[in-house]
Amino acid sequence: MEKISLERNLKHWLMCVVVFVGATFAVNGLVAMNWVAMNWVAMNWVAMIGWEGGDAAFTDGPNRLPPGWVIGLVWTILFMGMASAFWLLASSEEAGTRRKAGEVLVFSLFCLSYPIFTMGFSIPFLVFGGNLLCIVWSSYLTGVLRDISHPASVLMLLPALWVCFATWGLVTPLG
Template sequence: MSGRNASAVTLIVCLLVTFAAAAIGSAATLPSIPTWYAGLTKPDFNPPNWVFGPVWTLLYALMAVALWRVLGRSEGGERRRAAAIYGVQLVLNAAWSVVFFGLHSPLGGLVVIVALAGAIIATIAAFSRIDRLAAGLLVPYLLWVGFASLLNLAILILN
């Protein structure tokens, strides 16, 4: 397989893996939106529900492209470490939706999202040693998770 074809296959795999986490999160989230989540008291800065889908779709795409860039620009232990850290944050990403929405636990969600933010920071650090653009592609994700952390905390306090 030529370099270009291998790169395209790698990008597709990165998209599939990353959007698999999105699908898990979505499966845990969507049933709770019109029921449990609708009944929660939310802070004034809570965006309308329709905002979350497009924002997360863009963030997952950026995450996948960042991973693809790292995989294509590194080898051996450095690549394995960066991919493993990415995997940890991806698991925590899906876990947050399962805990917060699936288990209806704002407290548990807060614990998970704080760990997620730390894992994203670690991923950015690992990616920056390989590809600065890949690391930069994760900054909007970190900012959004920071905002989501504030929302999670506010919902915990208000409920």
């Protein structure tokens, strides 16, 4: 991350937030536009390899998930937090700290690609596997960043907490 030159000022922080949140909107827009095509591909792929449960209806309930607009709002806020953690690390004077910004960036790209590699949330195995990986990776980054930058560490804990709640909400039936 030595090639990225960010300063600790409002302009560079806003630049990071706009890029991260803009990428989130772009990917979610592509996912929404291609929802039918992705479901068709997912269903055929699941049928071809013989996996059961290739149906996005498992996310539709009855479960304890909040409404879709709340989930989108929370992820937008989480991406703002990840952008802030990236900015805090990338704008540091120390080379080791700047290298950790790359790990935050890769984790953010993983979170950004989540709707794509789960085929529009249509394959439960990939959804739960992705949730587990997100929780473990976010927790790892929280621990690694604790001694380097406490604010960045706290910001990287938030995705793990949200995904734990979302996974619980998905698997816990109402009633």
